[in-house]
Amino acid sequence: MFEPLHDNVVLQKEEVENKTSSGIILSPQNKETPGIAKVVACGKGKYVDGNLVPLQVKIGDRVVYKEYATTSITYEDTDYMIVSEESILAILK
Amino acid sequence: MFEPLHDNVVLQKEEVENKTSSGIILSPQNKETPGIAKVVACGKGKYVDGNLVPLQVKIGDRVVYKEYATTSITYEDTDYMIVSEESILAILK
Amino acid sequence: MFEPLHDNVVLQKEEVENKTSSGIILSPQNKETPGIAKVVACGKGKYVDGNLVPLQVKIGDRVVYKEYATTSITYEDTDYMIVSEESILAILK
Amino acid sequence: MFEPLHDNVVLQKEEVENKTSSGIILSPQNKETPGIAKVVACGKGKYVDGNLVPLQVKIGDRVVYKEYATTSITYEDTDYMIVSEESILAILK
Amino acid sequence: MFEPLHDNVVLQKEEVENKTSSGIILSPQNKETPGIAKVVACGKGKYVDGNLVPLQVKIGDRVVYKEYATTSITYEDTDYMIVSEESILAILK
Amino acid sequence: MFEPLHDNVVLQKEEVENKTSSGIILSPQNKETPGIAKVVACGKGKYVDGNLVPLQVKIGDRVVYKEYATTSITYEDTDYMIVSEESILAILK
Amino acid sequence: MFEPLHDNVVLQKEEVENKTSSGIILSPQNKETPGIAKVVACGKGKYVDGNLVPLQVKIGDRVVYKEYATTSITYEDTDYMIVSEESILAILK
Numbered sequence A, B, C, D, E, F, G: 001m002f003e004p005l006h007d008n009v010v011l012q013k014e015e016v017e018n019k020t021s022s023g024i025i026l027s028p029q030n031k032e033t034p035g036i037a038k039v040v041a042c043g044k045g046k047y048v049d050g051n052l053v054p055l056q057v058k059i060g061d062r063v064v065y066k067e068y069a070t071t072s073i074t075y076e077d078t079d080y081m082i083v084s085e086e087s088i089l090a091i092l093k
Helices: none
Strands: A002-004 A008-013 A034-042 A046-048 A051-053 A062-066 A071-075 A078-084 A088-092 B002-004 B008-013 B034-042 B046-048 B051-053 B062-066 B071-075 B078-084 B088-092 C002-004 C008-013 C034-042 C046-048 C051-053 C062-066 C071-075 C078-084 C088-092 D002-004 D008-013 D034-042 D046-048 D051-053 D062-066 D071-075 D078-084 D088-092 E002-004 E008-013 E034-042 E046-048 E051-053 E062-066 E071-075 E078-084 E088-092 F002-004 F008-013 F034-042 F046-048 F051-053 F062-066 F071-075 F078-084 F088-092 G002-004 G008-013 G034-042 G046-048 G051-053 G062-066 G071-075 G078-084 G088-092
Touching (some): A002 A008, A002 A034, A002 A078, A008 D088, A062 A078, A088 B008, B002 B034, B002 B078, B034 C071, C002 C008, C002 C034, C088 E008, D002 D034, D008 F088, E002 E008, F002 F008, G002 G008, G002 G034, G062 G078
Antiparallel strands (some): A002 D088, A008 A034, A008 A078, A062 A088, A088 B002, B008 B078, B034 B062, B071 B078, B088 C002, C008 C034, C062 C088, D008 D034, D034 D062, D046 D051, E008 E034, E034 E062, E046 E051, E062 E088, E071 E078, F002 G088, F008 F078, F062 F088, F071 F078, G008 G034, G062 G088, G071 G078
8 A cells, every 4th residue: 555755645535516515516527626536545644844733634634635646556456646745625524 | 615725714795895895996807906705614724834724714803815827616606716825815804 | 904914014105107206216116126115014024043033124224125926906996015035135224 | 696775765666567466456657646666775765854764665665656746767677766765655465 | 214134235226328437338228237326325245054144335336237137216316227236246435 | 167156066977878887777868857867076065054074975986866857068079067956965985 | 355254255257268377277258068167255154054055166266157047247347247156156266
């Protein structure tokens, strides 16, 4: 499995048709629109001014992220994206 | 609901015709013009030089923000925008 | 009224014909020329290396500012501009 | 052999046909896709705010890295890539 | 009069024909050439890493400055320029 | 002779035909390919956050460096390159 | 005379025909080639993270500098260049 470095997070895309069960309407997937995905692996965090700042997200969180900032990889027939936590906007509760 | 990360803030657009009850005339909505919206969710703040700097806005505030700096998302048929507090110019009292 | 965030300042344009009473000739209003305006609201200041650096301007000051760095908004039929203090060059005494 | 400087890491490409034994499907090698490789040499780390931050990867790790960020060199008939750890996304366990 | 902010300095252009009394030949005034001017007002300095770094120039100094980095303003029929001290290269003794 | 400043290093190109005795094949010298050279002079290091960080390379080291980042100079009929240590990728042992 | 500010240095060009007495061949003066010059005046140094970092060069040093980074000025019929020490590569001993 993945062990992300620094403040990287591995996401698994949530297959959303036009409207998800939880009511999220995602305008057609263009790079500007945020995506929704689940966190499957987290890095340890990033050094800021000599201090390790831990991540705010954790495995299992549903998050809104900036689509254009991701790197895609397929592993055991599943699509994943790796993104820096800076490109994750919010957690969906 | 949303739990924004870092210094992100979730805004709900204030439907303004040409002149709002409180007297705000918004020149036609182009990306350069600031918008008016209500804060519906706030991040915890951002690390600056090792210190967590809390946000200055809070839920319920009416704020003037830079239109071009937002990320739009629709949730349960309501339009929201997610923006970093750096792109919020002022609170309207 | 406005409560600016961070080091933002709200300015009210000084209606200057070619030469103001105090002798200031403003070359035709192009984006490169500095403008003259009055401070009507101030932010609390900005965090620099963990310290809150207060603003140098205060309400009532007449200031010279970089025209191109402003965000315009009209409120109760009055034109205002919101600008970061970094784009204010000097106070006119 | 190589002794990388700072936070540089030397990688040896993993020859992947379309699907590797461990199930990783790499879309055709274009600069946007991440690559998979083995770590063969590591730098001591990088100074951040006066502190030496050690590397998170070590010799023998299989890593996912950003293809476009590498510098290629051939040594004793073997292809190597030198990359900064910032461009390594995750370790594959 | 002017009270410059931060590390801004107000300069009054030295009217130089081709060769000034003090022997300074200024190639035709194009943006690349440095100019010569007198300091008429100084800011308090700039915060660098939490410390206020005072200015090195003072009122009355003759300085060499980068022409392209100035903001021009006319006040009581006199041309002034406002420039950050970073764009002042040297004091002429 | 040269006394480089800051973290600059003076290199003397290693004349490599297609394959050097030590087995290094350098793809045709284009700006993207790294070069191989010997260190002939070193600066004292660079200040990072107030601390002088010494160089990792020393005189006599054979290094892999980014070709495009060098400044060339000929001295007593010998070609040298001056480069910042940041553009040196690894030492060849 | 000049009193440079910050980490600025005033250089006097060394008139080099193709090969100087000390054997320095300067490829035709294009902006990419480094120049050779003598230091005639030095600034006090630059603040880095709150500490004043003194200059490494001193008056009388012969230095190799990046041609494109200079500002030229003629004073009492002599050509000078003002450059930041960051653009000086090495001292020639």
